[in-house]
Amino acid sequence: MRKRAGASGKLSSEFELIARLSAGISLSRRTILGAGDDCAIVSRPRGQVLFTIDSIVEKVHFDLRWGTPQALGARALAVNLSDIAAMGGRPTACVVNLGVREGITSRTLERIYSGLRDAAREAATDIVGGNITRARELSITIAILGEAGRGVMRRDAARPGDEIFVTGTLGDAALGWRILAGKLKTRGDAKKNRASEKYLVERFLSPHARLYAGQRLAALRPAPAAIDVSDGLMQDLGHILEQSGVGAEIDAPRIPVSPAYLTLMGGDMVHALTGGEDYELIFCARPGHSEAELSRRLRVAVRRIGRIVRGKRLNVIGANAPIAAGWDQLRSRG
Structure with missing residues (x-):
């Protein structure tokens, strides 16, 4: 991914592409430092922290011909947000890894990120960093942080009579x-x-x-x-x-x-x-x-x-x- 993007929409260098994908991301006050450094810096919550990761992979979870790249980006985040929802938490920040195969244009990735950004904004979640790597199939992996409220829902809490x-x-x-x-x-x-x-x-x-x-x-x-x-x-x-x-x-x-x-x-x-x-x-x-x-x-x-x-x-x-x-x-x- 070291070639620059031209009129055909081919991928630019990794760092140029990351900069382009990150350009439209807005951050809340709880994020001290977002994408662009070795690590993001987020403020520490008062209570318990929820932490989860999930991936969607081409030909396993989706086909690019089925919907828009924007919907795919939003779906990738929804999968992770659902894990936070299942424990009763509030999502706060996430990082995104894109596994990119040959034939994927920078325009497609920008549209995926557009859907990701919109979904993150709706869920009050900051996208604070990420990574791009070569892969055999397109994949989107998101690790997300959340805050637990006064109660946390767990899988081990069911009792007879419930x-x-x-x-x-x-x-x-x-x-x-x-x-x-x-x-x-x-x-x-x-x-x-x-x-x-x-x-x-x-x-x-x-x-x-x-x-x-x-x-x-x-x-x-x-x-x-x-x-x-x-x-x-x-x-x-x-x-x-x-x-x-x-x-x-x-x-x-x-x-x-x-x-x-x-x-x-x-x-x-x-x-x-x-x-x-x-x-x-x-x-x-x-x-x-x-x-x-x-x-x-x-x-x-x-x-x-x-x-x-x-x-x-x-x-x-x-x-x-x-x-x-x-x-x-x-x-x-x-």
Whole structure:
């Protein structure tokens, strides 16, 4: 990446490109020194620090032909913000590593960063530095810092008797991916299908982290056990059960799905149970909270889908098909 950018949009030198990508970044007062030095300097929070990292990789998590580079940049940040949301935190600062393959122009990278900047600004998160390296496929890796409030939601806090809730709807992103990848055949009303497909594709391309909902949940006493739905309801809930040493019963007909999901899948709940990348929140709260009360508190629809039980089994009641595990980062998609 030592060639300068010309009219064709080829990549400039690494340092020139970093300077161009960083030019439009605005910083809050909590950042003392942003991009441009060996390290950023950020002010120390008063409480506990949250720290996470995640990557999205071309041909594994996305295809550049599916959406705009701006949406891709925003999506890369949303994946990390969702981890902060799942613990009830507030994001503060992040660093970005771009793995760049041959054929990617500086214009494409600038558009990715434009989406990143907009998403970071909306989430009140400072982009304080990063790195660019050669790679076989385009990848975006983000490490993000966050501040915990008075309560932190953890995966090991579920107890028998807790009720299991989920925000939003599930299975949309999994169907959106299958539509984009040409792996979903639909039948019925073509006009309804097109509208549904558009909605589901958008859910995959432009997820939103439930930051406000997570912060409001963490304020409950005791703070619920929680996780975000990145790999699928079954697999992600399984992490809570494993770390808490408990089991669960899930009422499959109560799992919330969107009208678009119903249009294409009818009563088939497999994708709602196992599909990942919705980035909704699963949480396990002590009895006594109604769906209506939680929906008002979190400003998003909330549905009770089951309960925590003794033992270590996850039973799904009312599912009309065998249930597989869920999305695994080291296994190819079906």
